[in-house]
Amino acid sequence: MDINQITEKIDWNLIMNYGLKLIGAILVWIIGSWLIRKVMKQISKIMDHRDYEISLKKFLLNLISWTLKIVLILALLGTLGIETTSFAAIIAAAGLAIGMALQGSLGNFAGGTLIMIFKPFKVGDFIEAQGVSGTVKEIGIFTTTLNTFGNQLAIIPNGKLSNENIINYSAEETRRDNLTIGIDYSSDIKKAKEVLLAIADDHPNIMKDPAPQVFVAELADSSVNFTFRFWAKNADFWDCHFYAIEEVKARFDKEGIEIPYPHQVEIQKKG
Structure with a gap:
């Protein structure tokens, strides 16, 4: 069989048709890959500008990159004349199945994002x-x-x-403590207020501006309850908190101000 016979049997229309599709697919791949790189670079810059967490940034970049690559592959197959509807349906069904199976995890991922x-x-x-x-x-x-x-x-x-x-609790530089202090009804209210304000004044880390506050908040069944408020920096808060509680007891004892506590009364009935 000579060359003329071979060339006569070749379907040049078919070769030209698929050749053009192949060239188109190659161009789609080259241009699509270039566009994906450009898009990913721009998205990365936006994430850096908005100070995204590094773990979130990597995860989202990988997710977006794979999504764009799948779209590019589907476009490539379409250019070659391959029916992509079934592929898209399979991908959608797989995505739905995975989403149902990982519903809780996806909720946690959305929350983390x-x-x-x-x-x-x-x-x-x-x-x-x-x-x-x-x-x-x-x-x-x-x-x-x-x-x-x-x-x-x-x-x-x-x-x-x-x-x-x-x-x-760390969102602001300062934090306010709010203590409830109870005294006996027989104790001097004004004296108790002076003692509480002196406690706040004596600690260097309890802020003087805003000024500490002491006021009668409640006339309870067995005590007069004060609200004792003061401000401190976050780094000093717990030191000031425990200092105030300890000093209240020590100074009230010194000044004869009684802090009430539950009493148990025993009643004996003579028969």
């Missing part, structure tokens, strides 16, 4: 959430880890954490 974007707290902050108080040790994609007062690790799912109340 919100926490890292809006930053209601950061590593090193002292917070109270989900009935746990502690210093934030790590903010992950799915969970947040706290160091409690007793140096235990508390691991809280981000889904619950992002949907419930959070108290961030």
Whole structure:
């Protein structure tokens, strides 16, 4: 068989058709890959500008990159004339199945993403959430880890954490203490107020501006209850808190001001 016979049997229209599709697919791949690199670079700059957490940044960049690559592959197959509807349906079905299986994990991921974007707290902050108080040790994609007062690790799912109340004690530089102090009805109210204000005045780390406050808050069944308020910097707060409690007892004893406590009365009935 000579060359002329071979060339006569070649379907040049078919070759031209698929050749053009192949060239188009190569161009789609080259241009698409270039566009993906440009888009990912721009997204990375935006994340750096908004100071995203490094763990969140890496996760989101990988997720966006793979999503764009899947779209590019589908576009590439479409350019070659391959039906992509079935591929898209399979991907959608797989995504739905994975989403149903990992519903809780996806909720935690969404919560972690919100926490890292809006930053209601950061590593090193002292917070109270989900009935746990502690210093934030790590903010992950799915969970947040706290160091409690007793140096235990508390691991809280981000889904619950992002949907419930959070108290961030470190968000402000200063913090106000609010103590309730009770005295006996027979004790001198004005003297008690003077003693409490002197306690606040004598500690160098209890702030003088705003000024400490003492006022009668309640006439209870067995005591006159004062509210004792003062401000301190976060770093000094607990030192001032425990100082105030100890000094109240010591100075009230010295001034003869009685702090009431429950009494038990025994009644004997003579038969």
